[in-house]
Amino acid sequence: MNQLEFIPLDQPYVGESAPGITQATRTRPTLLCLSHLRWGFVYQRPQQLMSRLGRDYDVVFFEEPVFDDVMGPGLRLESVAEGVCVLVPVLPPGLDEAQLIDAQRRLIDAWLALGDVGELLLWYWTPMSLPFTEHLQAQVVVYDCMDELSAFRFAPPAMLAMEQRLLQRADLVFTGGHSLWEAKRQHHANVHAMPSSVDISHFGQARQPLPDPPDQAEIPHPRLGFFGVIDERFDIQLVAELAVRRPDWHIVLIGPVVKIDEASLPRLANIHYLGSRPYEALPAYLAGWDVALMPFAHNESTRYISPTKTPEYLAGGCPVVSTAVRDVVKGYGNSGVVSIADTPEAFIEAVQDALNLRFQSGEIARRADKALDGMSWDKTCGAMRELIECQR
Known part of the structure; x- marks a missing residue:
């Protein structure tokens, strides 16, 4: 894996499908995962789940942007596991919040327009990805609330309001533990506790x-x-x-x-x-x-x-x-x-x-x-996949 590629989106892409989509199995759904954590940071819940979901979906792990005034706007693509690729927006420094949202929206739209991505599923790790993805038409919208991010240091002031918008849009909500499940089930009718498991x-x-x-x-x-x-x-x-x-x-x-x-x-x-x-x-x-x-x-x-x-x-x-x-x-x-x-x-x-x-x-x-009796990431991921398929 770990094949690096940079796609400048001001140039035409030559290919039958969007980069990161398995061309031989293009009929598989595309799972666009919006993450506040980088794939290479600490190997934890996102990596455990997405590496397994990559067996059934084309997983596209969309990270927060990096800033580079030399490479120009585009997407850095890296294949990190079977069925999983990471997309990193590369943007010029100095953009304000509105410009950041607009730039990421245009990058995602341009990537989707590159080819046939098949059926689109959305998976949110953070509500702060909503402003540049809210316009997308998805078969299923999943919110995996692994932590109460609004309580973390330096959390954006808009986090709570953005989460309320995401909860209104989500078809399915997972939580990283039972305490979070008790809190979130008050705000959504389809919340499931999926505590992090173990390999x-x-x-x-x-x-x-x-x-x-x-x-x-x-x-x-x-x-x-x-x-x-x-x-x-x-x-x-x-x-x-x-x-x-x-x-x-x-x-x-x-x-x-x-x-x-x-x-x-x-x-x-x-x-x-x-x-x-x-x-x-x-x-x-x-x-x-x-x-x-x-x-x-x-x-x-x-x-x-x-x-x-x-x-x-x-x-x-x-x-x-x-x-x-x-x-x-x-x-x-x-x-x-x-x-x-x-x-x-x-x-x-x-x-x-x-x-x-x-x-x-x-x-x-x-x-x-x-x-640990009965615990495994395979079991947790399988239960999540079953609930997703019930929504399709």
Whole structure:
């Protein structure tokens, strides 16, 4: 995959169908996915779902624009998986909001006009894509509300009003967890809770001895690990307290730092920031941890989250200590392998209990398998696909 192409839309395109559409199976529906997250950022729910839906639809993953005053307006095309291509608008810098909306609308219209895209389905990850796609005629409109984006730092002021417009237009609404489902079902008649799932075979590799990645190999044990985005949802103070009170414990943090000042992160000898790592490498890191952490803060941005990493940690055979995220408590609080704690004192006690559990041979795996029984991205995606087909 990863075939890069740039399409300047002021020149004619020579081809039988729009780029990104499978010419041999042009009768397949085209699923135009409007995303606020980039495909190459962190491999999570969008990538898990779209890579599977690409088996049945021509998935076109339309990202937010990048700005370049040399290449000129156009679309950067990249094939990233079987049946999935990414389209990135390339626009000149300095455009105001109205110009950005107009430019993206014209790019999408021009792309659709390049050839036969077949039946069109729309999938929204963000309501902010609505202004430049609202005119499109689609057989099915899906809104996958994976997070309460309006509660995130730097959310556009118009987010809530735009979501109301999208809810009025959507035929089908999915939510990333049960808390979001409870909130959104008040505003739409066809809302389905589709919590993020897990690729058990991928993360299950961590249950076997794996070579320790070089940047982790010299870090002493016990190791407490976290992978994911480090942003306003991350409880910086709790992590700092944990590191100060237990200098013999080493905290491994993997993931990009976004929307917060890196200078605000605690810098202690037993906190190790390894940066972003590819999805393929995560099991090797997880295999070297003694306990997995989910130190989420309690604020508006975490009120409705349903972290994907909970089942990923468990699939890897690692006990988990989490703050009291509502969906984590409801889904895993009685599993015996996910401990809930909010204060530094309770968190330290829970980590110690998890470390002690490590000495009970096979008990962690047994409890984790029970908690994960029946979960898979294939099952989640299949249920979504069935609901989409009912709308066609």
